[in-house]
Amino acid sequence: MATPAAAVGAAPAESAPAETAPTGAKVEKSKYGSYVVVMKSDPLSERFQPQQLRSRSANTERNKLKAEQGKALKKAGISNASRKNSYTNAVNGFSVVVSHEKAEKLAGDPEVMAVFPDELRQKQSLPTKSVAGDDQIRDRAGESLRSFLGLQGGKYGTKGKNDKSTRNSLDGRGTLLGVIDTGIWPEHPSFADDGSYEPVALDDETRSSCDFGGSEGDADWECNNKLVGARQMLDTYRSVVGVLPGEFDSARDDDGHGSHTAGTAAGNANVPAWIYDEDRIIDRTSGIAPRAQIVAYKALGSLGGFSSDLAAAIDQAVADGVDAINYSVGGGPGLASADAIAFLFANDAGVHVATSAGNSGPGEATIGGPADLPWVTTVGASTQPRFYSGSIKLGNGRTVKGSSVTLPSEKNLPLVDARNLGNEFCLNEAAVGADAWAQFEQGAEGAMVLCWRGVSGRSEKSLNVMDAGGKAMVLSNVTDDDNYFTDNFRVPTVMVDKSEGDLVAAYANIRNAKATITDTAEIDSFTPAPSMASFSSRGPNPSAESIIKPDITAPGVQVLAAASPAIVGDDYEPGQLFQAIAGTSMSSPVMAGYFLLMDQAHPDWSPAAVKSAVMTSAYQDVRDNDRSTPADPFDFGSGHVSALDKVVNPGLVYDSGIFDFLGFVCGSDARGDILANPDAYCAGLEDDGIATTIEDLNYPTIGVSALAGSQTVTRTVTNVTGKNATFRARVDNPEGMDITVSPSTLKLKKGESKSFEVTITNESAPVNSEFQFGAITWKGKGVSVRSNVAAYPTPFSAPSTVTGSGGSGSVEIPVQVGFSGLYTPVPGGLAENTPLTGTVEQDPDQTFGGCTADQPGVTAVPVTVAEDTAYARMAFTLASEDDIDLFLCSGDEVVAESTAGGTNELIEISQPPAGDYTLYVHGWQVVEDSLDFSVDTWLVVRGEGDLTVDPESAEVSTGDVVDVTASWSDAPSGVSFGVVDHTTDGETYGQTVVQVTN
Structure with a gap:
């Protein structure tokens, strides 16, 4: 079998002679002038065990890899100074800041597997702005986070790392956490060394392993045996962005996010937490794995982080020997990226990875990247019982409760509703204008202001209230199914739901209304917990619907942990040593902490096995964000993380390795972006018995995104009970469907693995x-191993595209049907290319101004779509510095667009309505004065062309497979397209595009 790394990368261009520069290959243009290059040969993690990555022999091989990277740069005519990062451990490659033309030269090198445009990713906390002893804790009503998760004082029947006992209270000792984030505040008590931690050496000093000091406000600091390392990984960011005002040019945290995630996962136990006043201790904080040690990697600046720097951080973390990585970072979905590939090899090196699902919920299909990858654990966010509350005492004697960690307000402040001041959302002067701001100032001066959510950030509103002279704020949601947030606001603040906001508003409309904020930061109970956070991103997974995402949910609202007292742009929110904030950024480190505990308990388990244990032991009693409706697998994945005793002893695990994940890639839309020669490589995997369909990846949950009648998937489980055991399958059928499991009983010896088949049939x-x-x-003695199932019933399941060649020929289209009746395949085409031509100039402001030709840098070309058009395709590719975008309009409406980096544009529309359209060709970047263009266009009409199908119709029953043969005898020269529409009763429910090259 080929090595994993030999599979990864886009298919290289034809080799050039060694003495010449490499031939260019198409690369999507980077918005930032930065690219990530993946080399063909294996990274070191595929040759050495993790503990060997700093050996003399590994360093020798590392230097060889760097030399190969240098040769690739030299052949492309690129200075070595353009190389910003070099990867050798989890990825073999580098990043460069170069022109698009040079990037394409690199892509043509036969030793280069792929060149990706750099991406800018963001932290996944919910933004607040638009860009002592137990006797001091006053109320202990709510469960602490560790208590809620079943981590307090538990004894677990397993032998852990660095522990001679056979009954070990798991706390993370002997494990190392890598936090890839905004850095860390090293003086924080959550990261203090009490003298009892064992030393950990970070041998790699190619960059500082404890990077503090050297800039204003950045004190020198020596790392200790708790915070064993802190590296700045911002090479590309510093090159492209620089050091912005307020940023530390070191590993010091200038945001608070990195300190918070590190503290949540592995902060010291029982640290007194205060906000605003050192004498006002509101609670105690503990990391999930409080005895774990930490290495911080600052790979995010205040504007975000480049995937090239993030990949470098992953690469460095693998070399440093971390056991788990927390990655509360994300961007748009997509399986092909630098950090995606780095995590694939980090997984193979045994590193557990927790990442945030994203904060784009509660809408469907809002999972971002790299959360869409099956080789990372994707964590949604939900509420916890512990609730930091505050009260608004109204002048009429009524008390309204909400959330707060701020100080109380002055007594009996005038109460005003911002809606009555003409500034409902408490926006600043620049947003509302001088006159409106003057009105707002007049009403807010000395008052408590009721502000409403929307338009601007939560903390930004409190700043605006303060700037207007206000003394306190009530912040109201505009629905009753959002979340209660506890930001460190600029003025005393209580946040409430809409129904509570309406009560406050009704009283505020009474003359001489007054109110007082009191009893803030009280610890109460939130009875609907656990319920999904409204912001938590939901499935289905946009990159692979048959992989259920998120994987699991964990607490991500009002999570109290470390922060930074020096925040970039701290006008919005004052820097404090602690904060209780929300986001899937906050739930991800909960899972990272679990991984450390599991690594302590089972150091020989793979990341996939540990992930399986977490997922299959999860519980289902979780509500949606409305706090009443039961959540489902696209909300919480496998469920809510369970108490540790269940996770540590899961009974069975679903294990997977790198070749299994490459098999998943074979079945995904990214196979051509990630795999070199995918057909040959995937055929090789199949020959070795590796599944190459998404549905058959050995995942702890089961998804079928197109269930046409019936489908069978295969899973394999391994007995980890430590003894021989018998398990019996219990099935909860989806509504209108039937699931059968064969065999339904598994008798497994200690450590034995067996496969079983799951058949899902749509009945009604x-x-x-x-x-x-x-x-x-699967039920066994003392264990219950649950796999959630999601299936989408469809009338047809067929390939989206098939390809053929020659003037005459045929292709086979297997069509599975999900109904009983008459199936009729309807052909159209083959249609030849009818290019749309013209000339376009540079758009001075690079902004498409809508569906009108009356704008510079845009050329309009009319397009007529005839009746019965089944498929429209427009493609425009240029291997040059020009960047041309396409917008297809019907009247004033954009119906389709393509705005890829560089000029690699494609618009496809199935069953477009007949009528007159206009294709607007937009000159986003035209290098010369003008550019002559030719947009390849195919309009496939049913009944036109000589494409035929056999059979022309068939009586079918649910689950039948019809082998349709699509044939042609007189294909146009070049590339032509046809379609086969899959219909029943005159309705089209699916389409297969037929591409023919003659």
Whole structure:
């Protein structure tokens, strides 16, 4: 079998002679002039065990890899100074800041596997702005986070790392956490060394392993045996962005996010936490794995982080020997990226990775990247019982409760509703204008202001209230299914739901209304917990719908942990040593902490096995963000993380390795972006018995995104009970579906693995409606191993595209049907290319101004779509510095667009309505004075062309497979397209595009 790294990368261009520069290959243009280059040969993690990565022999091989990277730069005519990062451990490659033309030269090198445009990713906390002893804790009503998660004082029957006992209270000792984030505040008590931690050496000093000091406000600091290292990993960021005002040019945290995630996962136990006043201790904080040690990697600046720097941080973390990585970082979905590939090899090196699902919920299909990857653990956010509350005492004697960690307000402040001041959302002067701001100032002066959510950030509103002379704020949600936040506001603040906001507003409309904020930072209970956070991103997974995402949910609201007292742009929110904030950034380190505990308990388990243990032991009693409706697998994945005793002893695990994940890639839309020669490589995997369909990846949950009648998937489990055991399958059928498991009983010896098949059949669920959810649970003595199931019933399942060649020929299209009746395949085409031509000039402001030709840098070309057009395709590719975008309009409406970096544009529309359209060709970047263009265009009409199908129709029953043969005898020269529409009763429910090259 080929090595994993030999598979990864886009297919290289044809080799050039060694003495010449490499031939250029198409690369998507970077918005930032930065690219990540992946080399063909293996990274060191594929040749050495993690503990060997700093050996003399590994360093020798590392230097060889760097020399190969240098040769690639030299052949492309690129100065070595353009190389910003070099990767050798989890990825073999480098990043460069170069022109698009030079990037394409690199891509043509036969030793280069892929060149990716750099991406800018962001932290995944919910933004607050638009860009002592137990006797001091006053109320202990709510469960602490560790108590809620079942981590307090538990004894677990397993032998852990660095522990001679056979009954070990797991606390993370002997494990190392890598936090890739905004840096860390090293003086924080959560990261203090009490003298009892064992030393950990970070041998690699190619960059400072304890990077503090050297700039204003950045004190020198020596790392200790708790915070064993802190590296700045911002090479590309510093090159492209620089050091912005307020940023530390070191590993010091200038945001608070990195300190918070580190503290949540592995902060010291029982640290007194105060906000605003050192004498006002509101609670105690503990990391999930409080005895774990930490290495911080600052790979995010105040504007975000480049994937090239993030990949460098992953690469460095693998070399440093971390056991788990927390990655509360994300961007748009997509399986092909620098950090995605780095995590693939980090997984193979045994590193557990927790990442945030994203904060774009509660809408469907809002999972971002790299959360869409199956080789990382994707964590949603939900509420916890512990609730930091505050009260608004109204002048009429009524008390309204909400959330707060601020100080109380002055007594009996005038109460005003911002809606009555003409500034409902408490925006600043620049947003509302001088006159409106003057009105707002007049009403807010000395008052408590009721502000409403929307338009601007939460903390920004408190700053605006303060700037207007206000003394306190009530911040109201505009629905009753959002979350209660506890930001460190600029003025005393209580946040409430809409129903509570309406009560405050009603009283504020009374003359001489007054109110007082009191009893802030009280510890109460939130009875609907756990319920999903409204912001938590939901499935289905946009990159691979059959992989259920998120994987699991954990607390991510009002999470109290470390912060930074020096925040970039701290006008919005004052820097404090602690904060109780929200986001999937906050839930991800909870899972990272679990991974450390599991690594302590089972140091020989793979990341996939540990992930399986966490997922299959999860519990289902979670509500949606409305706090009443049960959540489903696209909200919480496998469920809510369980108490540790269940996670440590899961009974069975679903294990997977790097070749299994490459098999997943074979079945994904990214196979051509990630794999070199995917057809040959994937065929090799199949020959070795590796599944190459997404549905058959050995994942702890089961998804079928296109269930046409019936589908069978295969899973393999391993007995980890430590003894021989028998397990029996229990099935919870999805609505209108039937699940069968074969065999339904598994008798497994200690450590033995066996496979089973799961057949899902649609019996009565309506097709093309919605996913249906069920579960399979393996029951054994003392264990319950649950796999959630999601299936989407469809009338047809068929390939989206098939390809053929020659003037005459045929292709086979296997079509599975999910109904009983008459199936009719309807052909159209083959249609030849009819290019749309013209000339376009540079758009001075690079902004498409809508569907009108009356703007510079835009050329309009009319397009007529005839009746019965089944498929429209427009493609425009240039291997040059020009960047041309396409917008297809119907009247004033943009119906389709393509705005890829560089000029690699494609618009596809299935079943477009007949009518007159306009294709607007936009000159986002035209290098010369003007550019002559030719947009390849195919309009496939049913009944036109000589494409035929056999059979022309068939009586079918649910689950039947019809082998349709699409044939042609007189294909146009060049590339032509046809379609086969899959219909029943005159309705089209699916389409297969037929591409023919003659």
